[in-house]
Amino acid sequence: xxxxxxxxxxxxxxxxxxxxxxxxxxxxxxxxxxxxxxxxxxxxxxxxxxxxxxxxxxxxxxxxxxxxxxxxxxxxxxxxxxxxxxxxxxxxxxxxxxxxxxxxxxxxxxxxxxxxxxxxxxxxxxxxxxxxxxxxxxxxxxxxxxxxxxxxxxxxxxxxxxxxxxxxxxxxxxxxxxxxxxxxxxxxxxxxxxxxxxxxxxxxxxxxxxxxxxxxxxxxxxxxxxxxxxxxxxxxxxxxxxxxxxxxxxxxxxxxxxxxxxxxxxxxxxxxxxxxxxxxxxxxxxxxxxxxxxxxxxxxxxxxxxxxxxxxxxxxxxxxxxxxxxxxxxxxxxxxxxxxxxxxxxxxxxxxxxxxxxxxxxxxxxxxxxxxxxxxxxxxxxxxxxxxxxxxxxxxxxxxxxxxxxxxxxxxxxxxxxxxxxxxxxxxxxxxxxxxxxxxxxxxxxxxxxxxxxxxxxxxxxxxxxxxxxxxxxxxx
Numbered sequence: 212x213x214x215x216x217x218x219x220x221x222x223x224x225x226x227x228x229x230x231x232x233x234x235x236x237x238x239x240x241x242x243x244x245x246x247x248x249x250x251x252x253x254x255x256x257x258x259x260x261x262x263x264x265x266x267x268x269x270x271x272x273x274x275x276x277x278x279x280x281x282x283x284x285x286x287x288x289x290x291x292x293x294x295x296x297x298x299x300x301x302x303x304x305x306x307x308x309x310x311x312x313x314x315x316x317x318x319x320x321x322x323x324x325x326x327x328x329x330x331x332x333x334x335x336x337x338x339x340x341x342x343x344x345x346x347x348x349x350x351x352x353x354x355x356x357x358x359x360x361x362x363x364x365x366x367x368x369x370x371x372x373x374x375x376x377x378x379x380x381x382x383x384x385x386x387x388x389x390x391x392x393x394x395x396x397x398x399x400x401x402x403x404x405x406x407x408x409x410x411x412x413x414x415x416x417x418x419x420x421x422x423x424x425x426x427x428x429x430x431x432x433x434x435x436x437x438x439x440x441x442x443x444x445x446x447x448x449x450x451x452x453x454x455x456x457x458x459x460x461x462x463x464x465x466x467x468x469x470x471x472x473x474x475x476x477x478x479x480x481x482x483x484x485x486x487x488x489x490x491x492x493x494x495x496x497x498x499x500x501x502x503x504x505x506x507x508x509x510x511x512x513x514x515x516x517x518x519x520x521x522x523x524x525x526x527x528x529x530x531x532x533x534x535x536x537x538x539x540x541x542x543x544x545x546x547x548x549x550x551x552x553x554x555x556x557x558x559x560x561x562x563x564x565x566x567x568x569x570x571x572x573x574x575x576x577x578x579x580x581x582x583x584x585x586x587x588x589x590x591x592x593x594x595x596x597x598x599x600x601x602x603x604x605x606x607x608x609x610x611x612x613x614x615x616x617x618x619x620x621x622x623x624x625x626x627x628x629x630x631x632x633x634x635x636x637x638x639x640x641x642x643x644x645x646x647x648x649x650x651x652x653x654x655x656x657x658x659x660x661x662x663x664x665x666x667x668x669x670x671x672x673x674x675x676x677x678x679x680x681x682x683x684x685x686x687x688x
């Protein structure tokens with residue numbers, strides 16, 4: 212429930228949709244209910260009566276004041292109704308001065324998204340809000356509060372080293388009691404969508420250190436991280452991270468008991484305190500030579516989690532067998548490259564597989580290119596083109612992530628030719644691949660980037676990282 216029964220009517224000209232989307236994202240994140248014409252007025256309904264009813268049902272009118280507002284009869288009309296009803300009016304100015312709009316001269320205004328966020332934090336619902344994330348993924352004034360930045364700066368490569376400890380998850384008693392029931396429920400949920408469900412041998416992050424950080428010959432500090440990895444199964448993740456709002460015997464939800472962001476912020480290098488799966492996912496954006504980032508739309512019938520949404524072009528979990536490397540060289544693949552589904556069917560390994568070497572994030576990223584983008588592109592891409600840039604934590608599903616890019620060194624058209632002539636080995640997990648310019652000034656990029664509901668949070672964070680990386684690279688040239 213909303214603490215103070217606050218609700219917001221958003222008054223704007225449709226020419227200002229981009230800023231409205233940012234504001235709506237902030238309100239969604241804070242669980243603040245709002246009225247927006249595109250969302251709340253259906254085909255065939257009378258606009259005037261719906262607008263009047265909408266304003267009367269709200270406590271605040273947030274009005275976007277811009278050059279387009281001068282030409283909009285609806286904005287003046289809605290301000291007039293709100294003033295007559297005594298609603299609180301919140302002017303948000305963009306590309307215009309307060310003095311040039313007589314209706315709001317007596318009101319204090321803002322022109323910053325962070326002011327919107329700060330104002331509505333006071334009224335935010337206590338449950339499931341992420342407004343206190345001290346290090347969100349961000350670009351300009353746009354923030355992804357659902358993902359916490361633990362290590363990295365988006366632009367400098369992180370040298371990754373890894374160690375493996377075969378230490379299975381030790382479940383607390385209250386989670387053990389409900390585990391079998393939730394595992395059964397997960398299978399039922401998957402069957403209703405028709406998605407594949409493989410209980411594969413995945414990998415979790417136990418903790419990481421900066422032992423691998425060193426100073427380059429030129430005197431510049433080279434960021435590095437040593438990951439301590441352990442075993443986890445896909446079932447572990449599905450049960451422990453897909454049912455976070457399930458109530459325990461105590462009356463608390465799994466999220467309330469075991470997914471505390473504040474504990475994470477204070478202990479973000481060592482995750483042994485967290486009793487959930489801590490599965491380590493990879494979100495990698497392939498980058499073309501002419502400045503496009505590859506993203507994919509997930510197939511709800513091809514994946515058992517978060518289908519029909521946008522994410523990074525490479526979205527993988529670390530497979531303990533398929534991504535097993537020599538402990539001396541994380542780029543040396545010990546086992547034949549294959550599809551997880553085929554390995555599962557063959558009976559070679561199961562969720563209890565104990566690697567002789569080390570599960571390698573580098574090999575996971577390479578396998579993702581091979582599986583999801585193009586087999587030939589995998590073969591011609593230099594291993595040094597794969598770069599990890601951040602270690603983050605996805606707060607909605609509550610698990611760690613590795614973010615990065617792979618520079619394909621050919622342009623968009625050449626990539627598309629290879630995708631058609633030599634497609635990735637597994638097309639089942641996505642519906643389509645899109646090429647999005649790594650430029651915030653591009654209209655298409657801006658439109659898709661700011662539509663947060665279309666994205667898996669980690670995928671959106673990965674694209675923001677890729678934009679940062681590309682911008683820095685372009686500036687260097």
